[in-house]
Amino acid sequence: MAYRDFADPQFSRRSLLRGGAWLTAGAAMSGLPMGRLAMAQPGGTGWTNVAAMVDKYVGERKVANMVAALGWGDKDPAFIARGELAFGSGVRADAESLYRVYSMTKPVTGMAAMMLIDDGKLGLDQPIAEILPAYANMMVQKTYDGTITDLVPADRPITVRHLMTHTAGLGYGIVQKGAIKDHYEEQGLVPGQVSRIPIPGLGRSVAVAGLDVFADRLAKAPLVLQPGTKWSYSVGLDLLGRVIEVASGMKFDEFLRTQIFEPTGMNSTYFAVPASEARRLTTNYGILNGTPLPIDPGSASIYLDTPPFPMGGAGLVSSPRDYDRFLKMLLGYGVIDGKRVMGELAVRVGTSNLLPEGATTENTWIAGQGFGAGGRVQDGAYGWGGAAGTVAFVSYKANLRASMYTQYMPSEAYPIHGGFPAAVMADLAAMQGA
Template sequence: MAYREFDTPQMSRRALLRGGAWLTAGAALAGHPMGRMAFAQGTPAGWTNVRSMVDKYVSERKVANMVATLGWGQRDPLTIAEGTLALGGTAQADADSLYRVYSMTKPITGMAAMMLIDEGKLGLDQPIADLIPAYSKMMVQKTYDGSITDLVPAERPITVRMLMTHTAGLGYGIVQKGPIQKLYEEQGLIPGQVSRLPIPGLGRAVAVQGLDVFAERLARAPLVLQPGTKWSYSVGLDLLGRVIEVASGQKFDAFLKQRIFEPAGMTSTFFTVPQNAVDRFTTNYGIANGVPLPIDPAKASIYLDVPPFPMGGAGLVSSPRDYDRFLRMLLGYGKIDGKRVMGELAVRVGTSNLLPETATTQGTWVEGQGFGAGGRVTDGAYGWGGAAGTVAFVNFKAGLRANLMTQYMPSEAYPIHEAFPQAVVADLAAMQGAKS
């Protein structure tokens, strides 16, 4: 699918998969004095700001449901859940309900690449042309979003680091405008899906079949920026999925299942929702003039279909319990339930600022902040949000992991990406005040 004409304030093309602003309050958690002891005293009633936020959105029918998980260190999470899988339904949402996490797929893809780097099968600064030769002679638009024939050669090779950090100069069909956006659509360079329904304003372009074909066609499209010069939200993590395939010798989705999902106990994370899990699947809503309208009903969802290729940038469906396990594994520096899923150094590096020294973030969503392997990095915190209202992070200094899931588009229709971490910070401050 393409998103060329859906440019209303309620559902802009650019907003659909980008994940919105993430965790402007995240740094406030760093070094929080409550530490791990806060959660020992934190009953569900203790998280009053988070609970109030969840209650407000659900009771006002802004969303059908909302589920938050909060956990310290390796302790089991506290779950706050309200609402039903669909508006007007009876099935209650809980920690095992399924949500389209969209761009929260990116940190998982980033960590998969970090595993291969840790094993010596990839290099952080290795040119991807070593694995996919089609990227050896890239061309770049002279004018950003301008002509796709007035080009200059790339001044440096695209590296694995650049794919992880959105600094490769690649475009994104949901971000670009003009001829390059049209080219992405015509070539099926569409690493995202929303609905089977013929929603007015949503284009119906067909994505290419196969991650290998996606990568080869993308190599023939011009870059929008010189590699390594600027942070620009992109298809980099989708292309990284193909790099992972070549480096590992496994299909990307099989690698994620075998190396991350199964050892981490993530039993409800899929590119395709299986039939035996449909009764746990939520409906996704589009917000039109403040009213939620179903755009991807669970029982007729596009996520019941096998996708054209496993989309490492926005393709996964997961549950609050599963995504909390991913966060818990990161907070354990690669270990969960006594089992090592990935190396400690891989986690430490992947959750650190990996932006190339040559790249600027000025004027971007992440200005003044860092970016790691598929997620934003602030002082001690790492994570990202999804286009349908999900947001998750770990804060290593505070020993905290937090995740919020709901389903609506576009993400900025409501200020949830900012409001959730702010509510967490407010609750921690309240707990500290009560303790003292």
């Protein structure tokens, strides 16, 4: 494979990670009449539109594979799976295949924080400086994406609510420009990874080692906006991982494993895929001039390595069956298979609109919508997506959970994030005879 082809400007770290799903993950819910879901019932014509979408993308070799998972209430999901783990691999993709879910990690981290709030170990509006003192006296860029020396004091403290709703004023190396972007990269504030392969144009910034070091260095960087004033996609959920770590007295990855993954029956969700499970890992592709080219082969993936730190904003690999169980637990208001994993109130609050009063969403990717604990909130639905083509949501009005998995970058190369929920909506309409 001629990886030099990726020297094309579109294959920068920013373009791969910033597109539709990374920056606007959850856009799947945007503009859809979710209220109509309340009338839909299981049965009817089945998921014919979803199946047609999967068949089309795989059949036209736009993607190597695609798996959709759709489930009603606490019922077992239906899986629609097509394609191979990698083009020409001969290994079929299915509900047990492993996918880089990237920013679909954010709702998991958000719900972990909600569990600690429910337990009284955190407060939704608690200043994080009470947990991480380095955040007591934050400074803010006087001009957004301007210099990092012309600063003003923060008007208010950063709170837990701010972190989970992207309103803390924190930046993102894949969003910001200029000096602050350079500073993030120089300091290793890079909570995302793509490949072991040195792809030209992708960037070679090395993340700091240790979630504690990440948090300490981030505290020294200026904010890009005043806390609580505007929704701006950020490293807030990564920093929230450190808050969870300190508040719980448990390593962040261990907290997720013992408090969410194991109780929920998610035995195929990892920050680092064990060597024994590498055979299930899909290949991630970069789309260049309409052609998929491998940028992270499953057999030699960067996700087989121990990451610099557990990245609460974009670090997880999961299977369609596993992530569906997370959605099933949320749809059950914290209960799955008769077992309570989270408190009902924690789920209800976490999937509600938690944007601070007065925070604007104007000219953002969630304009006019709400945002909860790491996910978009719209008309009874809560969901988010990932940078490599995954998307997931629950609809409390329809008592439905739906998710879709494939692997390609940049996400805007194909209209999958909007196309999948649109196909779900079409099938629901057919089921109700509309």
